[in-house]
Amino acid sequence: MEPVLLNDFRRIPPAIRRELTAATEEVVASGWFVLGKQVTAFERAWADYCATRHAIGVANGMDAIEIGVRTLNLPAGAEIITTPMTAFATVLGIIRAGATPVLADIDPTTGLLDPQSVERCISPRTRAVLLVHLYGQIRAVGAWEELCAHYGLTLLEDAAQAHGADSAGRRAGAIGKWAAYSFYPTKNLGCIGDGGALCTNDPDIAARSGQYRNYGQSERYHHPVIGLNSRLDEVQAAFLLRLLPHLPETTERRRAIASAYRRSIRSTKIELLAEPDGPGNHVYHLFVVRTRKRAALQAHLSVLGIQTLIHYPICIHHQPPTRNLRCDPEGLGHAELFAGECLSIPCHPYMIDSEVERVIAAMNSF
Ligand SMILES: *Cc1c(COP(=O)(O)O)cnc(C)c1O
Numbered sequence: 633m634e635p636v637l638l639n640d641f642r643r644i645p646p647a648i649r650r651e652l653t654a655a656t657e658e659v660v661a662s663g664w665f666v667l668g669k670q671v672t673a674f675e676r677a678w679a680d681y682c683a684t685r686h687a688i689g690v691a692n693g694m695d696a697i698e699i700g701v702r703t704l705n706l707p708a709g710a711e712i713i714t715t716p717m718t719a720f721a722t723v724l725g726i727i728r729a730g731a732t733p734v735l736a737d738i739d740p741t742t743g744l745l746d747p748q749s750v751e752r753c754i755s756p757r758t759r760a761v762l763l764v765h766l767y768g769q770i771r772a773v774g775a776w777e778e779l780c781a782h783y784g785l786t787l788l789e790d791a792a793q794a795h796g797a798d799s800a801g802r803r804a805g806a807i808g809k810w811a812a813y814s815f816y817p818t819k820n821l822g823c824i825g826d827g828g829a830l831c832t833n834d835p836d837i838a839a840r841s842g843q844y845r846n847y848g849q850s851e852r853y854h855h856p857v858i859g860l861n862s863r864l865d866e867v868q869a870a871f872l873l874r875l876l877p878h879l880p881e882t883t884e885r886r887r888a889i890a891s892a893y894r895r896s897i898r899s900t901k902i903e904l905l906a907e908p909d910g911p912g913n914h915v916y917h918l919f920v921v922r923t924r925k926r927a928a929l930q931a932h933l934s935v936l937g938i939q940t941l942i943h944y945p946i947c948i949h950h951q952p953p954t955r956n957l958r959c960d961p962e963g964l965g966h967a968e969l970f971a972g973e974c975l976s977i978p979c980h981p982y983m984i985d986s987e988v989e990r991v992i993a994a995m996n997s998f
Pocket residue numbers: 692693694695718719721722764790792793813814815816826827828
């Protein structure tokens with residue numbers, strides 16, 4: 633029997649594949665490969681989809697975070713509070729922008745930042761909180777806005793896993809000062825290579841992001857700031873423009889698989905994460921469960937031909953370069969426990985119903 637994979641891009645439907653080939657031909661025929669019509673058109677389409685005024689295409693999600701932090705013009709020593717349960721790129725983007733990450737603990741029922749732990753991390757140097765919409769969930773936006781307003785902090789969003797998730801109709805980028813998106817192939821909207829974007833309603837941040845991604849250039853040969861080279865290619869933008877119309881249907885498919893899992897997985901040894909607050913709040917980039925018997929569950933699923941991965945097995949504060957970051961004075965115990973128990977099971981839009989059933993049966997026979 634064919635294995636059930638976490639992602640399977642060979643299953644991109646032939647009609648979409650033909651569109652991607654046509655997109656490549658269009659870019660090659662245009663003779664314009666960097667920062668042209670495709671990027672401009674995708675930026676407009678992506679901003680519209682996110683209901684933000686601006687989207688700026690960049691080379692990848694980590695650069696979107698770096699560029700976003702740079703646009704804030706923070707003083708030396710400024711701290712940004714974020715989570716230890718995330719992709720390493722989240723903290724790398726902060727560090728590369730010259731700011732200092734500080735790690736708060738998570739809510740063990742969701743994997744997301746815990747507001748009380750964030751409060752314990754606030755110092756006179758704290759300037760911002762970077763929420764990570766982990767696995768595709770956006771939660772408790774009102775509480776985060778209140779917390780940030782109360783302490784005079786800027787709310788920021790790492791939305792690399794949350795394309796199309798919303799909170800009362802607001803999508804990432806319209807909630808914080810900006811949101812960083814990644815279009816790495818495995819993301820809910822992914823290109824055929826690397827890509828990213830910064831979404832914001834702030835025209836000044838949009839303009840400055842456009843400079844930072846292009847050597848800090850304001851107009852040709854004028855460089856008011858130290859920038860980087862982080863442009864979205866025309867060919868990737870052309871792919872994204874053709875893939876974007878399919879995002880609502882692939883998101884619905886992810887949600888349908890997730891609700892089948894929620895309905896039918898009932899093993900006393902496996903714990904599901906908390907239900908989302910509302911139907912739009914979760915786009916199921918990943919479907920993650922918790923179990924004290926993770927190695928055994930992984931082995932059991934593997935024998936049955938079901939691939940799993942761990943997001944994430946090692947907390948940020950256990951990685952050598954970030955070992956000494958300041959943390960919640962009460963520790964990061966929930967994140968550490970979570971890292972030892974979380975497991976991602978297949979939940980991609982091209983899974984067929986019989987594969988969803990196979991995963992459920994395998995989980996229940998554990
Ligand atoms: C993928 C990801 C990133 C980094 O995006 P890249 O495009 O790979 O640089 C950042 N944060 C999170 C939460 C991610 O999942």
